[in-house]
Amino acid sequence: MTAPLHDTVPAEGEQGEDAGSTPAATGKAVEGRSLGRIAWTRLKRDKLALAGGITVVFLVLVAVFAPVLTALLGQEPNRYHQDLIDPLFGTPTGALSGISSEHLLGVEPVNGRDVLARIIYGARISLLVGFLSAMVAVVIGTVLGILAGYFGGWVDAVISRVMDMLLAFPQLLFIISLIAVMPNDLLGLTGTGVRLMVMILVIGFFGWPYIGRIVRGQTLSLREREYVEAARSLGAGRRYILFKELLPNLIAPITVYTTLMIPTNILTEAALSFLGAGVKPPTASWGQMLSTAVDYYEQDPFYMIVPGVAIFVTVLAFNLFGDGVRDALDPKGTR
DSSP states (O other): OOOOOOOOOOOTTOTTOOGGGSHHHHTOOOOOOOHHHHHHHHHHHOHHHHHHHHHHHHHHHHHHTHHHHHHHHTOOTTOOOGGGBOTTTOSBSSSGGGOOSSOTTOBOTTTOOBHHHHHHHHHHHHHHHHHHHHHHHHHHHHHHHHHHHHHOHHHHHHHHHHHHHHHTSOHHHHHHHHHHHSOSEETTEETHHHHHHHHHHHHHHHHHHHHHHHHHHHHHHHTTSHHHHHHHHTTOOHHHIIIIIIGGGGHHHHHHHHHHHHHHHHHHHHHHHHTTOSSOTTSOOHHHHHHHHGGGTTTOHHHHHHHHHHHHHHHHHHHHHHHHHHHHHOTTOOO
């Protein structure tokens, strides 16, 4: 016996809508959304992440156009203003490090260099080390992590043990000792250039195990997926599977971890400069400014606050943006 037919009850939110308003009836095509567009939509809802992203873009622009900005301010990072320094105490005359219309954040103790100009140029060092060392870590970690996860066996065992060894290695002490024995002229670089190269390579080298473990774990899961088995059954080689099937599906976790790795590298560079193992004076560095401010924090506390706030805001912005990117790319997220 055939069940009686009933009128279809409109779903919630569809009351009062007639059938003529559907995309099929109006002739409008149903537009699909890519994963990137979905992620961008989710990211736009996170106001803190957007604020962090805007701050990051602003800092990058400041670092790139540092010479233009300081020229507009009429200041240079290494120009001395001894007339603004108290000859007895070596501190800036006036309140708050001698803030004025010409020196918006005051001047440094002893030499009177403009603090704002040095903060702007210090952003170049911090972001340069942060980005480039992260790129080194991402390249090494991605390649070795995907190889360990896909091949397994002795390849996985060797790479995993190397990761464990590097994670237990004191990188700060190693960088300090390495810089102490490095020549002042290396591969066409001198002084600050040599120190920057050493910091970028060593921070990146000791940072790749963190992302390597994430890539390895994701690869162990992805290598058993149906599309990988299908590619293998169709005769695809290992190189094709690694770089055409697996790597595109690892972009999301790699991107997320890269955004979270950069602020850690910035803090490492600041710590090295604070300890005297970073860039050499007179090159501006936030960590170096903090190190100098230690001797004058009682007489001139504002000089310590400025580079400290610069480091804090930069690291916070990257962390907020990284958390937002992670939530946007996570298909199981709630935001």
